[in-house]
Amino acid sequence: xxxxxxxPRGGTVTVAPALARRPRSLAGLTLGVLENGKEQxxxxxxxAAELLARDGVTPVFARKPSFSRIAPRxxxxxxxxxxxxxxxxxx
Amino acid sequence: xxCCMRDAVALEASGKPTAIVVNEVFEPIxxxxxxxxxxxxxxxxxxxxWLPHPTSNLTRAAVTELVDERIGLLRxxxxxxxxxxxxxxxxxxxxxxxxxxxxxxxxxxxxLEADGxxxxxxxxxxxxxxxxxxxxxxxxxxxxxxxxxxxxxKMIEAMVRPKLPALREVRLRETGNARP
Numbered sequence: 587x588x589x590x591x592x593x594p595r596g597g598t599v600t601v602a603p604a605l606a607r608r609p610r611s612l613a614g615l616t617l618g619v620l621e622n623g624k625e626q627x628x629x630x631x632x633x634a635a636e637l638l639a640r641d642g643v644t645p646v647f648a649r650k651p652s653f654s655r656i657a658p659r660x661x662x663x664x665x666x667x668x669x670x671x672x673x674x675x676x677x
Numbered sequence: 678x679x680c681c682m683r684d685a686v687a688l689e690a691s692g693k694p695t696a697i698v699v700n701e702v703f704e705p706i707x708x709x710x711x712x713x714x715x716x717x718x719x720x721x722x723x724x725x726x727w728l729p730h731p732t733s734n735l736t737r738a739a740v741t742e743l744v745d746e747r748i749g750l751l752r753x754x755x756x757x758x759x760x761x762x763x764x765x766x767x768x769x770x771x772x773x774x775x776x777x778x779x780x781x782x783x784x785x786x787x788x789l790e791a792d793g794x795x796x797x798x799x800x801x802x803x804x805x806x807x808x809x810x811x812x813x814x815x816x817x818x819x820x821x822x823x824x825x826x827x828x829x830x831k832m833i834e835a836m837v838r839p840k841l842p843a844l845r846e847v848r849l850r851e852t853g854n855a856r857p
Contacts, residue, residue: 603690603714606688606689606691606695608755608758609694611756626732626733629737630732630740637745638751650680656680657680662688662691665688665693666693669693670755672696673697675699
């Protein structure tokens, strides 16, 4: 009689995430602004978007329902339609 | 902070350059998260713009001024021009993480010291906190036996990890008398 014994040990493979290629200029780009809902986050990111708009970007605002969780898929999809993104904030 | 970074990494993976603005109190966590996510060296320095902490109690005018002062850094981050030499708060490193870890286990270290042993946290890198448990001439036979280093390491891990989520392991080398 023979047995098949499965090895219960798992394994993890760590792959360094790829970073996006940076643009040469901000002019004409769509800027996603992902705010996490912490106090003043809207003020800070809003001001940043206002200033970057002077470089020719068009801001698109998004907000996470909770700063302690990653953004929901629909929010990320909204931002993936942008060219560049800024996010924050804490405390 | 770590969630901001995870969002940013998800967006980067979709080809969207993403810069983060966050309070400098989260620098140790940012470095820990970068290590945990296996982000490229220099990710934190190149993609995060720091604000002084706290910002929640500042007036709108004061917050606006902070942003105005840093908009050049944020622009540089989006264009891939931000680096460690940019004018930001001092880049955090192992010493900051060590500071947090040492502060967290200060009470434990004092207890050990009362028993005649010394706990020294010496180095942090790649999620590993390394240190020494110096027991000198202590022996179990004289009633001053302290907790073995492996068990103590687990205890330190449990104490420090809530503050440094990127901590993977604590390695403690025991020096002094060999245990029976």
